[in-house]
Amino acid sequence: MSATRTATKPAPAARRPKGLDVFVWQGTDKRGKVMKGEQQAKNANALRAELRKQGITPRTVKPKGKPLFGGAGKVVTPLDIAIFSRQLATMMKSGVPIVSSMEIIANGHKNPRMSTLVNNIRADIEGGLSLYEALNKHPVQFDELYRNLVRAGESAGVLETVLDTIATYKENIEAIKGKIKKAMFYPAMVVAVALIVSAILLVFVVPQFETVFKSFGADLPAFTKMIISLSDFMVAWWWAVLLVLVGIGVSFIMAKKRSVAFSRFLDRMTLKLPVIGQIMHNSAIARFSRTLAVTFKAGVPLVEALDTVAGATGNVVYEDAVRNIRDDVAVGFPVNLAMKQVNLFPHMVVQMTAIGEEAGALDTMLFKVAEFHEQEVNNAVDALSSLLEPMIMVFLGVIVGGMVIAMYLPIFKLGAVVG
Structure with missing residues (x-):
């Protein structure tokens, strides 16, 4: 199980971005099963040592290449926020802790900027902030309405229900905007x-x-x-x-x-x-x-x-x-x-x-x-x-x-x- 976590869990770039690079690695576990993934580390040797500690024999460790176009990723759109809200609500309703939910969402998102944003929020929550306080640091992506709804949901103990409602709300509002833009x-x-x-x-x-x-x-x-x-x-x-x-x-x-x-x-x-x-x-x-x-x-x-x-x-x-x-x-x-x-x-x-x-x-x-x-x-x-x-x-x-x-x-x- 630890090998699997290594394959999916990125280093906490949101908290310590300086001096860390992203590496793509491939290796085998103790059973000879091929494992691969990507992780942040100071250098390739440090990542090899970390993999060996987790029972993985590294074969290749190389820096992750940057895409030719759009290396910084797309901007974070309202639809990204709606999907994030829906995913977070679904996982929390299933009993997944909020930090683990955000880790899964960040790893699975195709937009690097959205992944960074979610990792930043996750790091703040791990540091002791509430979700409302963490979102307050990102007023551009999470407007006053969103933050107020999250605060109300946290106070009433129904955060996952509120997040699900927010997702539906944003999807409907974006649908209306799309219709008007089309016209x-x-x-x-x-x-x-x-x-x-x-x-x-x-x-x-x-x-x-x-x-x-x-x-x-x-x-x-x-x-x-x-x-x-x-x-x-x-x-x-x-x-x-x-x-x-x-x-x-x-x-x-x-x-x-x-x-x-x-x-x-x-x-x-x-x-x-x-x-x-x-x-x-x-x-x-x-x-x-x-x-x-x-x-x-x-x-x-x-x-x-x-x-x-x-x-x-x-x-x-x-x-x-x-x-x-x-x-x-x-x-x-x-x-x-x-x-x-x-x-x-x-x-x-x-x-x-x-x-x-x-x-x-x-x-x-x-x-x-x-x-x-x-x-x-x-x-x-x-x-x-x-x-x-x-x-x-x-x-x-x-x-x-x-x-x-x-x-x-x-x-x-x-x-x-x-x-």
């Missing part, structure tokens, strides 16, 4: 491709036609002249157009990140867009309902839960509304009445919240509200995709087809004259 990404990519194709036609194709037209010596149609003028401009100033477009894109991203006022403006305008606005409304309501249901079910006090939920709605309009709800609830108003006052939540949501409060099953009702609006998001995205497909075809036809027609108009005119 936005498809038309944006089509527009980008259309613009690139148009630029290529204007810079490389139209000038060739212009040379042919000059040999005709005839007056060109107005539409053709306009396209040729646009082509001449693009050939002379393509670099300036590219700089302007890049500048606009960078300025937009920087303003959204750094300017609170601009970010608020975008969120408000997004909610007013046709079709897209309704998707964003349903998404914010679904996230509000599911997040509040999860926190309330975990035992977090309602006012504190609302404070945490505000930042999880994904839209500043709903964030402000939830903070107003929190203030009203803090002075004694029921949640449904506070929701009604902000005049943002549909009547059905307010009524279901009222029923949940009266029946003492607020979390159950909020889960139902979340499921309903998540389904609404799915249906709206599917409908939007169906609606956009013919519109995109028309857009491409007008942009690219218009330039093709402009180039062939003089040829048609010449053919008519010759006939």
Whole structure:
């Protein structure tokens, strides 16, 4: 059994990373069975000595090679955190100690950064910290909502149940985000491709036609002249157009990140867009309902839960509304009445919240509200995709087809004259 542990257990790099390298080894145990694995050590000789102590005769010990691309590993994504939560909950429910669970998760993860993160948390827990205190050292990967839920779970002695709930919550939230990104990404990519194709036609194709037209010596149609003028401009100033477009894109991203006022403006305008606005409304309501249901079910006090939920709605309009709800609830108003006052939540949501409060099953009702609006998001995205497909075809036809027609108009005119 000790040989098996050596094959899977890495050195505690999270606690003593300096001076340690990762080595890949292969050897045989006392029965002659071939064993292999990877482990951290100061050098190859130190690892050989350690293996011999455990009854393994080392054959080869060599430094682990680094991959050509992505040596540092991918970033830790919300989906990684969801999988980590699910795995940890499952193993703890099966009776595996939390430290051993994290060791297994770290060894089995394909993302090196996630493995390092889990090893760091494991080392802190081995050092005497609670899971909540260990997670507090990693606020980027584990947000305030996650940490508060873990603290509530530890206090109530139901950590594995809370972790399982968190995993489900994150999976649902990521599914909604994916649907919305899909709705936005498809038309944006089509527009980008259309613009690139148009630029290529204007810079490389139209000038060739212009040379042919000059040999005709005839007056060109107005539409053709306009396209040729646009082509001449693009050939002379393509670099300036590219700089302007890049500048606009960078300025937009920087303003959204750094300017609170601009970010608020975008969120408000997004909610007013046709079709897209309704998707964003349903998404914010679904996230509000599911997040509040999860926190309330975990035992977090309602006012504190609302404070945490505000930042999880994904839209500043709903964030402000939830903070107003929190203030009203803090002075004694029921949640449904506070929701009604902000005049943002549909009547059905307010009524279901009222029923949940009266029946003492607020979390159950909020889960139902979340499921309903998540389904609404799915249906709206599917409908939007169906609606956009013919519109995109028309857009491409007008942009690219218009330039093709402009180039062939003089040829048609010449053919008519010759006939």
